[in-house]
Structure formats: C-alpha cells, structure tokens
Amino acid sequence: MREKRPRPRRSTALVTTFTTGCVLACAGTAIAAEGVPNAQGEDAAEARRALYEALSAPPKGYVRTLAGLSFGGGLRFNNPYRLATQLGASAESPSATAPFTTLMGALAFGPPDGLQHGGMLGVTFALRGVGQTVLTPGYVLMYRGPGRLLAYGRVGPEILLSPDLNVGLTAAGGGAFFVTGGLGLVLDVAGSLFYGASTWEKKYPAYPVLSASLGLIVDVEFLP
Incomplete structure (x- = not known):
C-alpha cells in the first residue's frame, strides 16, 4: 500500500x-x-x-493718506509798499503777513516703516485784511517709524489765486506727534519766494516769505 x-x-x-x-x-x-x-x-x-x-514680507501697495487743518502766520521781507504791518523803518525791513488757515491733503507710497514719497495739495486762506487764496501743490517725502513721530519735507509751486494771479516757489519741512495712532499735532515751517511788480529801485523785485503753522493732522493707512 x-x-x-x-x-x-x-x-x-x-x-x-x-x-x-x-x-x-x-x-x-x-x-x-x-x-x-x-x-x-x-x-x-x-x-x-x-x-x-x-x-x-513687507506689504506691497501700501498707501498712507494724510489730511490736516492748521493756523499760522509769517514774515514778509522786502516791503516796498510800506504795508501797515511793517516791523522796521525801511522798505527792506520785514512785515507781518495776515494770519491764515490751511487745509491740506497728502498721498504717499512706500514701506510702512521707511521713507515714503508722493504728492500733496494745500489751500490757504487769509483770515484778515485783503482776501487771499493760495494753492500749493507739491512733492512730499516723509518718514514715520514704529513710534509716534512723523517727519516730512515738501517742495513745489505756490499759486496765488486772488486778489491777483502770481506764482512762486516754496520749500517746507515739518513734523507731527501723534497722540493716538491716527490723530496728531503738526508743525509746518515754509519758505516761499515770489516775484512782484517793478519798483523805482528794482525792475524784478523778489519777495521772500517765511511762515509757520500749527494744527491737527489725521493719518489713515491702508492696503489697496
């Protein structure tokens, strides 16, 4: 088996x-x-x-917008017309300008904690005496770091709209201290130069003006 x-x-x-x-x-x-x-x-x-x-990465397309209201006054040098506010004995002595108020707005681009540049526009009105309206467009360069301070400089034409049309040049600088994140106090110091009508002494006289103003400024920042 x-x-x-x-x-x-x-x-x-x-x-x-x-x-x-x-x-x-x-x-x-x-x-x-x-x-x-x-x-x-x-x-x-x-x-x-x-x-x-x-x-x-730092944000792209960052935009800073500023709006302000300020009040100030100034000194006008070379006063051939013997204005009532003349401060000295001669025509070359300074005279006080009328007090004024300025509305301004600015738009700047750049890094939020670095140098920014853009454009600004201001409109100034005389508060006393002969009515005057001045339009001030210009280029602005500013810096606001992480703190409460903002510094800026601006340059551009200064256009006198009334009572007579005239065009001058202005350069200014200033700074702002922000009480809150977007509301601050601003100080602006400007130097302007205008050419006026001929006199017996000079055919093309120049009139320098030094002015200062103090006011409020609002800072609004956004990403488009």
Whole structure:
C-alpha cells in the first residue's frame, strides 16, 4: 500500500504568508524612509514655507493718506509798499503777513516703516485784511517709524489765486506727534519766494516769505 503524506495544516500556511507580508512591508517602509521621497510631506513643508514668507514680507501697495487743518502766520521781507504791518523803518525791513488757515491733503507710497514719497495739495486762506487764496501743490517725502513721530519735507509751486494771479516757489519741512495712532499735532515751517511788480529801485523785485503753522493732522493707512 502507498503511504499518504501528511498535508500541511492551513494554520501553518497562513502564519507563513502573514510573516512574509510583514517582512516585505517593513522592508518597503525602510526603503521609502531611506531613498524614496515623501511627496505629501514635501508639499506640506513647501506650503508652510511659502505662507511664512508671505506673512513676513513687507506689504506691497501700501498707501498712507494724510489730511490736516492748521493756523499760522509769517514774515514778509522786502516791503516796498510800506504795508501797515511793517516791523522796521525801511522798505527792506520785514512785515507781518495776515494770519491764515490751511487745509491740506497728502498721498504717499512706500514701506510702512521707511521713507515714503508722493504728492500733496494745500489751500490757504487769509483770515484778515485783503482776501487771499493760495494753492500749493507739491512733492512730499516723509518718514514715520514704529513710534509716534512723523517727519516730512515738501517742495513745489505756490499759486496765488486772488486778489491777483502770481506764482512762486516754496520749500517746507515739518513734523507731527501723534497722540493716538491716527490723530496728531503738526508743525509746518515754509519758505516761499515770489516775484512782484517793478519798483523805482528794482525792475524784478523778489519777495521772500517765511511762515509757520500749527494744527491737527489725521493719518489713515491702508492696503489697496
């Protein structure tokens, strides 16, 4: 009679198959850890880096807007017409200008904690004597750091609209101290130069004017 070989038990085959699968799985994991890049992990890390760079980079398109109201006065030098406010004995002595009020607005671009530049426009009205209206457009350069102080300089034409049309040049500088984040006190000092009508002494006389004003300023910052 032929002897029957014993069949391997099913449990032994299952154990062998399971063990082989585990070994292969562990080997695959080790190979992936050593040599195969993890695409999802790299994508997540790249996304985090891009987000950090976007948040830490200085904002683009930053805009600062300023609006102010101030009151002041000035000194006019070379007074050939002997104005009533003459302060000296000769025509070359200074005279006091009429008190005035100025409305101004400015728009500047640049980094929020660095130098910014843009344009400004001011309208000045005389508060006493002959009615005068002066329009002052110009270029402005300013700096406001993380503190409460703002410094600026401006230059441009100064257009006398009334009572007679005339055009001069002005250069000014000033500063502001902000009581709150957007409201502050501003001091502006300006020097202007106008050419006037001829006199017996001079055919093209020049009239320098030095003025100062004090007022309130509002600072509004936004990203377009």
